[in-house]
Amino acid sequence: MAERLLEVNDLNVRFATEDGIVRAVDGISFELERGKVIGIVGESGSGKSVTAMTLMGLTRGVNARFEGEVLYKGTDLLQISDADMQKFRGNELGMIFQDPMTSLNPVYRIGEQIVEAIRAHEHVDKRTARARTVELLRQVGIPNPESRVDNFPHEFSGGMRQRAMIAMALSCNPSILIADEPTTALDVTIQAQIVDLINRLKDDFDSAVIFITHDLGVIAEIADEIIVMYAGRVVERGSKRDIFYDPQMPYTWGLLGSIPRLDRPRVERLHTIEGAPPSLINAPEGCKFRPRCPHAFEKCREEPRLDNRVGTPGHLDRCWLDVEFKRATRDKTISGGSVEAA
Amino acid sequence: MVTFLIRRTFGMIIVLLVVSFVTYLIFFKIPGGDVAGRIAGKQATPGNIADIRQKLGLNHNLIVQWWDMMKQLLSGQLISYYDGTNVVQQIKEGMPATFSLCIGAGIIWLGFGILVGTISAVTAGGFSDRSITALALIGISLPVAWLGLLFRYFLAGEGGGVSWFPDGGYVPLTANPWQWFYHLLLPWFTLAILFIGFYGRVLRSNILDTINEDFVRTAKAKGLSGRQIMVRHTLRASLIPIVTLFGLDFAAVLGGGAIITETVYSIQGVGYYAAQSIHTQDLPPLMGVTLYGAAFIVVFSTLVDVAYAYLDPRIRLT
Amino acid sequence: MTTTGTTQEEFTLDTASELAAEEGGSKIEGKSPWVLAARRLRRNYVALIFLGIFILVVVVCLAAPLYASHVSHVKPNDQNAGGFITENGQKIPIISKGTSKFNPNGTVELTPGGIPIGPQWGASGGEYFFGADLIGRDVGTRLLYGGRNSLEVGLTAAAITTIVSILLALIAAYFGGASDWVISRFFDLIWAFPVILLGIALGTSLNIDGFHHFGINIAAGSLWIPTLIIAFVFIPYIGRPLRGQVLALRNREFVEAATAQGAGSLRIMLTELLPNIASSVLVLFTLIVANAILTEVALSFLGAGVQSPNPSWGTMIADGQDVLASDPWLSLLPGIMITITVISLNVFGDGLRDALDPRAKVRIEH
Numbered sequence A: 001m002a003e004r005l006l007e008v009n010d011l012n013v014r015f016a017t018e019d020g021i022v023r024a025v026d027g028i029s030f031e032l033e034r035g036k037v038i039g040i041v042g043e044s045g046s047g048k049s050v051t052a053m054t055l056m057g058l059t060r061g062v063n064a065r066f067e068g069e070v071l072y073k074g075t076d077l078l079q080i081s082d083a084d085m086q087k088f089r090g091n092e093l094g095m096i097f098q099d100p101m102t103s104l105n106p107v108y109r110i111g112e113q114i115v116e117a118i119r120a121h122e123h124v125d126k127r128t129a130r131a132r133t134v135e136l137l138r139q140v141g142i143p144n145p146e147s148r149v150d151n152f153p154h155e156f157s158g159g160m161r162q163r164a165m166i167a168m169a170l171s172c173n174p175s176i177l178i179a180d181e182p183t184t185a186l187d188v189t190i191q192a193q194i195v196d197l198i199n200r201l202k203d204d205f206d207s208a209v210i211f212i213t214h215d216l217g218v219i220a221e222i223a224d225e226i227i228v229m230y231a232g233r234v235v236e237r238g239s240k241r242d243i244f245y246d247p248q249m250p251y252t253w254g255l256l257g258s259i260p261r262l263d264r265p266r267v268e269r270l271h272t273i274e275g276a277p278p279s280l281i282n283a284p285e286g287c288k289f290r291p292r293c294p295h296a297f298e299k300c301r302e303e304p305r306l307d308n309r310v311g312t313p314g315h316l317d318r319c320w321l322d323v324e325f326k327r328a329t330r331d332k333t334i335s336g337g338s339v340e341a342a
Numbered sequence B: 001m002v003t004f005l006i007r008r009t010f011g012m013i014i015v016l017l018v019v020s021f022v023t024y025l026i027f028f029k030i031p032g033g034d035v036a037g038r039i040a041g042k043q044a045t046p047g048n049i050a051d052i053r054q055k056l057g058l059n060h061n062l063i064v065q066w067w068d069m070m071k072q073l074l075s076g077q078l079i080s081y082y083d084g085t086n087v088v089q090q091i092k093e094g095m096p097a098t099f100s101l102c103i104g105a106g107i108i109w110l111g112f113g114i115l116v117g118t119i120s121a122v123t124a125g126g127f128s129d130r131s132i133t134a135l136a137l138i139g140i141s142l143p144v145a146w147l148g149l150l151f152r153y154f155l156a157g158e159g160g161g162v163s164w165f166p167d168g169g170y171v172p173l174t175a176n177p178w179q180w181f182y183h184l185l186l187p188w189f190t191l192a193i194l195f196i197g198f199y200g201r202v203l204r205s206n207i208l209d210t211i212n213e214d215f216v217r218t219a220k221a222k223g224l225s226g227r228q229i230m231v232r233h234t235l236r237a238s239l240i241p242i243v244t245l246f247g248l249d250f251a252a253v254l255g256g257g258a259i260i261t262e263t264v265y266s267i268q269g270v271g272y273y274a275a276q277s278i279h280t281q282d283l284p285p286l287m288g289v290t291l292y293g294a295a296f297i298v299v300f301s302t303l304v305d306v307a308y309a310y311l312d313p314r315i316r317l318t
Numbered sequence C: 001m002t003t004t005g006t007t008q009e010e011f012t013l014d015t016a017s018e019l020a021a022e023e024g025g026s027k028i029e030g031k032s033p034w035v036l037a038a039r040r041l042r043r044n045y046v047a048l049i050f051l052g053i054f055i056l057v058v059v060v061c062l063a064a065p066l067y068a069s070h071v072s073h074v075k076p077n078d079q080n081a082g083g084f085i086t087e088n089g090q091k092i093p094i095i096s097k098g099t100s101k102f103n104p105n106g107t108v109e110l111t112p113g114g115i116p117i118g119p120q121w122g123a124s125g126g127e128y129f130f131g132a133d134l135i136g137r138d139v140g141t142r143l144l145y146g147g148r149n150s151l152e153v154g155l156t157a158a159a160i161t162t163i164v165s166i167l168l169a170l171i172a173a174y175f176g177g178a179s180d181w182v183i184s185r186f187f188d189l190i191w192a193f194p195v196i197l198l199g200i201a202l203g204t205s206l207n208i209d210g211f212h213h214f215g216i217n218i219a220a221g222s223l224w225i226p227t228l229i230i231a232f233v234f235i236p237y238i239g240r241p242l243r244g245q246v247l248a249l250r251n252r253e254f255v256e257a258a259t260a261q262g263a264g265s266l267r268i269m270l271t272e273l274l275p276n277i278a279s280s281v282l283v284l285f286t287l288i289v290a291n292a293i294l295t296e297v298a299l300s301f302l303g304a305g306v307q308s309p310n311p312s313w314g315t316m317i318a319d320g321q322d323v324l325a326s327d328p329w330l331s332l333l334p335g336i337m338i339t340i341t342v343i344s345l346n347v348f349g350d351g352l353r354d355a356l357d358p359r360a361k362v363r364i365e366h
Helices: A048-055 A082-088 A110-121 A126-139 A158-170 A188-204 A240-245 A250-257 A323-334 B002-029 B035-040 B046-055 B062-074 B087-122 B127-141 B144-155 B177-210 B214-221 B226-257 B259-264 B270-279 B283-311 C016-023 C033-043 C045-062 C064-072 C139-175 C177-191 C195-209 C224-250 C253-260 C265-302 C313-320 C329-356
Strands: A004-017 A020-033 A037-041 A064-072 A093-096 A176-180 A208-213 A225-230 A233-239 C084-087 C090-093 C099-102 C108-111 C211-213 C216-218
Touching (some): A048 A064, A110 A126, A110 A158, A126 A158, A158 A176, A176 A188, A225 A250, A233 A240, A233 A250, A250 A323, B002 B062, B002 C177, B062 B283, B087 B226, B087 B270, B127 C329, B144 B177, B144 C265, B144 C313, B226 B270, B226 C195, B259 B270, B270 C195, C064 C139, C139 C177, C139 C224, C253 C265, C265 C313, C313 C329
Parallel strands (some): A037 A208, A176 A208
Antiparallel strands (some): A004 A020, A225 A233, C211 C216
């Protein structure tokens, strides 16, 4: 069993805002071992990005309140001081973000920014740091790294910028790489390249990866375990096989159904999930997905607990629907067309 | 870069020509009545007036008149109506005082403005921030003339308060460096307070905006310390607009825009010269100073653009 | 009804909308940005208080004629250099006479004359409540009339410059091409002059004999002169930012959509572009009023703005310069009024800006 790096126990994140208290993350738990890839999937507002940023301590502020534990190699990252947290960032936990154009400082060269990352944690002189930077750029697949290291971000293409960001995030050999929607702002062909790159580097650097996205298709290759989030809660969790072949939540069906597929007959329209995500301030009672779920019934007014109902070990869900019923109806949803209640 | 500068220089010359033409219009065409009559004074005979009209070339068309006046200015021969002195000479004599006032004030307001703005932003919402914001608001709401008089009254022995400072006047640097400095302290702060308040607020606003930028988030995610993030990333980005502002404001005061401070403290610089000319309705000096001021702004505009391109590599000089 | 549904009949056909209707407050509600802004502004007591102060100042200055007739019993330009006022039965000269005293040892003590009487604070009825100026005019009356003038010039100039700038910005940014070039050069031209120098240049030359060209006739002492000068000078300070904003908006999809629907240029400018720059305009307007008042004060102080004998806060400060040591009130009082007025505008302007464009100003609620 690989070394357990991260243990998140019932993490809660709340923000005080002008309109009320936003429950951005409402109880998420998971474990991460070295070499493993967890995919966190959900719509905008599901809490996936807040979870990731909380792991890095980037959500700390006057208006944030945390509950639960985030144990990194035994240390609870929620409890340590800002100064101590700073030592973990970049060093043990590396993060890349969605838009590489705005995530890099436009007035400094790419090389300078990576060198800065290295020297933030390691006592090396500039020349050594620069040499390492060039090597990192080579590793992430940037051609002519010796000259491109002195380019400015606006002189790189989108895909190359993201590669540079990955190089920067991995520069201090962190044990965990957190990727927050790294491919969303890129072209589809580049997306595949970046995902492959992350997969390969994970092995080269012997790290674990938390990959956040709204698109299940993107992590189909790379994820070992998938967590589906909705309205701040985990609504389904399981291995890649579980989620793709035996999904238990109607929400997950919706996500799967909205992936365009080449191997199925072409349909009139991609499946869409009707309605909009609920307010995180005034959450509806019972199952949060109920207002949008075409299969909701009486019992759904009572909030389901995250349980293993389906029997496969490690596969948890929050749905009262009968397992057999689910298996019978979900193919209609996933293979496309609009949803009708059975 | 070289082509840029050449092209810009042409541009500046054209702008200055247009500015001078407009200035000429302002002074010689807008006022109704007879220019020659005004110059000649109250006891003039029609002969005198015709004479003057001939000498000033007022019989020719507009463009010729303007060009003649330009030639006079550029050859340093612009003569005042009021006392026959040479305008260009007077401006030159006023420059050391104005420069001393403006450069000192400029350093003060830039330095304090940045300091105050940074503290305010870093302690946002707290007591320091609120106090600084209140003081800045007062600073930008004070009429400069009044502030100068207040300082003179309370700090320069003009009446109420203490006599810690001399009451105006200018001592040349070469004559007595300490006195030069001592006499300029109050004027420096009078001129600077308005700008400190303004720059502080602008910088505070820029910093608070920049803190939410993605690249600042990345800097934090890399594990940089608070100070490293603030200095290398946040401030670096927030100060760029300040550079532009400063370039233009500094140009404006150097070019005679510190007219009120100079008047209140009797510092006989370029602005003071302009102020005196208002009361005597003496147009040539005003025209000279106006062009002088515009020249500063036009040149500094180009300097600011160059600086901006240096600070932000995304900008290409065209 | 059993809670573990196994047969199809137990599944109700609740649709999403029925359920949502039952839920009530579980949807994310949208509110118009103006409603949100008004709400935020209402909660900002400080800004509202200062708005109140500003309005108070305006009202008091507008009531100048009332003060003149009921309190001070003089008009703003009534001189009374040789007169006396009665206080506690004694007659005190309004402008002091110099005295000379001969000492026994042959030296002479001279006290200079020519010092106007200071604020009486009601000791002589309402006369010279705030004192007299160098030629015996009542400061209190002049303060209010002067305030009226300064505020009139400031507010009118701000209004004119805002309207003109909006027009120019819309035309330049919407039509582009030649109109943009001409208007931008126009902005550049005004911009090239230091504000105060252009102001005094125009002020001096216009106050020689007024403006009598192109069929427009404005007399030399008219308040329109400083008003129009200030309006003119500030045009690029509003025009350029607005032009930039409209340029950015112009290429957005909603403008394309409106054009595709056959809307004409004027209509697009009025219904699509103007509302979107409205919040900038509001904020810029409050800033410009404050700056216009300060500029009027500066110009009048130098003699290139409001002309004697018309009072203005600026001319009053200038009047008091020479007697600063002996009668500071002459310069102090108008300065206090100006500062209060401008601070109120600035604080309110800040509040307005925060209401229209808040930057995560959150309450801590736990």
